[in-house]
Structures are given as structure tokens and as C-alpha cells.
Amino acid sequence: MDKLIIEGGKPLKGEVKISGSKNATLPVLAATLLTDETCILRNVPKLTDTNTMIKLLKSLGKEIDWDKDKLIIMSNGKVNHIADYKMVATMRGSICVLGPLLTKLGEAKVSLPGGCVIGVRPVDLHIKGVEALGAKVDVDAGYIIAKAKRLKGSRVYLGGASGPSVLGTANIMMAATLADGETIIECAACEPEVEELANFLNEMGARIRGQGSPRIVIQGVKKLHGADYKMAPDRIEAGTFVLLSAMSKSTFMIRDIDYQQLMALDDILIKVGVQVEADKSGVRVKPPKILKPMSITTYPYPGFPTDLQAQYTALMAMANGVSVIRDTVFPDRFMHIAELNRMGARIRREGGSAIIEGVKSLCGAPVVASDLRASAALVMAGLVARGKTEIRRVYHLDRGYENIDKKLIALGASIKREKE
Numbered sequence: 001m002d003k004l005i006i007e008g009g010k011p012l013k014g015e016v017k018i019s020g021s022k023n024a025t026l027p028v029l030a031a032t033l034l035t036d037e038t039c040i041l042r043n044v045p046k047l048t049d050t051n052t053m054i055k056l057l058k059s060l061g062k063e064i065d066w067d068k069d070k071l072i073i074m075s076n077g078k079v080n081h082i083a084d085y086k087m088v089a090t091m092r093g094s095i096c097v098l099g100p101l102l103t104k105l106g107e108a109k110v111s112l113p114g115g116c117v118i119g120v121r122p123v124d125l126h127i128k129g130v131e132a133l134g135a136k137v138d139v140d141a142g143y144i145i146a147k148a149k150r151l152k153g154s155r156v157y158l159g160g161a162s163g164p165s166v167l168g169t170a171n172i173m174m175a176a177t178l179a180d181g182e183t184i185i186e187c188a189a190c191e192p193e194v195e196e197l198a199n200f201l202n203e204m205g206a207r208i209r210g211q212g213s214p215r216i217v218i219q220g221v222k223k224l225h226g227a228d229y230k231m232a233p234d235r236i237e238a239g240t241f242v243l244l245s246a247m248s249k250s251t252f253m254i255r256d257i258d259y260q261q262l263m264a265l266d267d268i269l270i271k272v273g274v275q276v277e278a279d280k281s282g283v284r285v286k287p288p289k290i291l292k293p294m295s296i297t298t299y300p301y302p303g304f305p306t307d308l309q310a311q312y313t314a315l316m317a318m319a320n321g322v323s324v325i326r327d328t329v330f331p332d333r334f335m336h337i338a339e340l341n342r343m344g345a346r347i348r349r350e351g352g353s354a355i356i357e358g359v360k361s362l363c364g365a366p367v368v369a370s371d372l373r374a375s376a377a378l379v380m381a382g383l384v385a386r387g388k389t390e391i392r393r394v395y396h397l398d399r400g401y402e403n404i405d406k407k408l409i410a411l412g413a414s415i416k417r418e419k420e
């Protein structure tokens, strides 16, 4: 396992290029199961999670090769409808092969993903959705077993206690592309990654409209063909670098970022006193001398994203006053608090909220990463803290941030990767 050693306090300058979107790539990769023809994906991020999904698809009958930063996905003639436990358990996103396998092969056996440190990860909405399309579903020995000769389009409400489900919407949208007739998904997730998946499916010959809105309408078709598609930049990586720029009081150019997708973050940053200049060449952040404390609550898109909550908590740890952060999507997503407090932050939990008392500075310390976005928060803290920070278990970081240490070194950070 690797660890990162960071010497804090270095000013960051220059420019960073945002990689392709992890959370769009995973369902788009799963969607290639809907055709036996060749698909080409460009600007695919080289991440642990991408590799995990590639391994899973190979076990399901795909032949996949990298050609520089292009991914060529073909069928190897084998057909397998079982996504086994050891694959799915390491990455919850694997659940999104359920819809494609079921609608293409008439059956799917997908391991239940289990929980993770950010909370219980139920799949009741995924099951509700495929049952609404006529599938017979059993849950047995840790697997979802779904069968249907031919799925039949219908109207299904996919809202849960915490609102829409991103991958639940993805699964049902994919399943509906080859179903008989029309499917209407009510309370669909509006995240840009869902929109991107729908655009890719339409490139394959699907007939989807309303993506990006709470109502998505899918007309089933007989067959889907291959497609050549370029992944959009990663919205959450981009937001992470915007928050790092503000927290490190540095200004650098962030390229390949669709800032329109970060309006909830922009709205808060203006109140914190951070200016952001965005044009077609990229984004530059103008941090203030004093960060004003601003409380936030996370919501499904277009609300403040839960995937930027840990990074924003790190920023508020340095604000001039008290702020409260509530996460309505994953109420337990606060693993980063204990580690930030080891670095001198003053944060306490109260129910589903974190109360943050800003401090003037953080001090470097040995800390342990726990999940993808918590790890990003610790890297941000280490970059601004006095002295040395050692972050262990950075495999969490490598799941979702491509070459993050190389990108930070190019910006002037003092950061080294060593074996633990």
C-alpha cells in the first residue's frame, strides 16, 4: 500500500488539467454490455475504479484494450450474466451492470454491493425499477437474481427516502433501452453523469429524452449499435481543485472544467468571499485573505454535491468563524472529521451535522485515508498545514483521482509517494 508525504505551505501556481469523469465512465462502460458491436471511449480516466469495471466487463464477455487514452471495447463471443461478489464488493458502482445484463440477456445475477464507510448503500430502488419493467427478482445468498424474457416499458417512480438515486436511474434507463414500449422514470436523478450516460446511449441508437430533468422518457428499440464517445471532464475533481485553490490561498488555472455544473459550489464560494473567473479556457480562483464561514446542506443535483462535502469541510476548518455542514444524501459521511481534528481542526458531530469552528492554521500529522472524498480533504489539509503530513492508505484516493500527486507536484506542491 502507498502513502503520501506532504510538506505543507507551498504556494500553488501554474495550471492543472481535469481528467475524464469517473462517475460518468463507470455507467458508460456498463452500457457497452447492451451491444455486441465495438465501442470506443476517449478521455477515460486511468483509475483503480475504471480498471475494476474493465475487469468486471471482461468477466462478462468483453474484450477491452487501451489504445493510448482510448478504450476499445469489443465482444469476445462469450456470454456471462453473473457479476460475482469479489468484483462487486470492491466497487459499489458495479451494481450498474444489472440493467444492461437483464435487458440484453434476459437474466442477471449481481452481487449485492454491501455498505461502505459513507453509509449503508441500499439497492431497493434498483430492484423496484427492474420489477416495474416486469423482471422477477429474488435476493438470495448475497446476490440479486433478476429474470425476464423481455422487459416491458412502464412508468416508475424512483425517489427514495433520500431523494433520487444516480445509479438507480442509470440502471433503469439502460434496462429500458431494449424493453418493449415506453418507460417513464419519475423522480430521476438529474446529475450531469446521468445526462452523459443518456447521451452515450442515444449515440448507440437508444431513444431517450428528458435526461438532466426529473422525468426521463425512454422508447425501447430492438437493438443498439457501437459508438465512439469522448468522456466529459470530472465535475467533482474540478470542484476539488477549486476548493484547494481557495483553501491554499493560491491562484492557478484549472483547465477542462465545465464550471456551469458547479453552480451550487459557486454560489457558496461567493458568500465565503472567494471569487471565481470562468471562461472557455478554464477557471481561476481568487481567494480572499479571510474566509467567511458559510453553512451548507448537501442535496441531489443541482444542490450542493455530497461528493464535495468533505472537501468543503476542510475549507471551513480554516474559516473565520463557525459553520454547520449537513449531508442529507449520506448523513454519516463524516469519516474525515477525526483525521482533520488530528491536524488541529475543531470539528464536532451533532447528529447528521458537523459543527466547524474555524482555526487560523492546521498542523501536519500522520493521518489515515478512509474513503475517496475524505482522502481528498486530507490532501488539501496537508497542503496548507504547517509541517509534514503523512497520509496512509492512499489507494482510496487512487480510486477516483488520476495522478493526483503528479498534478499537485506540477502546481508546486511538495508531495512524495512512498510504499507504506
Ligand code: EPZ
Binding pocket: 023, 024, 026, 092, 093, 120, 121, 122, 123, 124, 125, 126, 127, 160, 161, 162, 163, 164, 165, 166, 167, 168, 189, 193, 306, 307, 328, 329, 330, 372, 373, 400
Ligand atoms: C453515486 O452513487 C455516486 N457514485 C456517488 O459518488 C455519489 O455520492 C452518489 O451517486 C450521490 O450523488 C457513482 O456514480 C459511481 P445514490 P449511488 O443511489 O448512485 C439512497 C464518489 O465519491 N438509495 O444516488 O450509489 C442512498 O442510500 C461516489 O464518487 C436508496 O435509498 O448513490 C443515498 O442516501 C461516492 N435506495 C441516496 O439514495 C437505493 O436503491 C443517493 O444514493 C439507492 C440509493
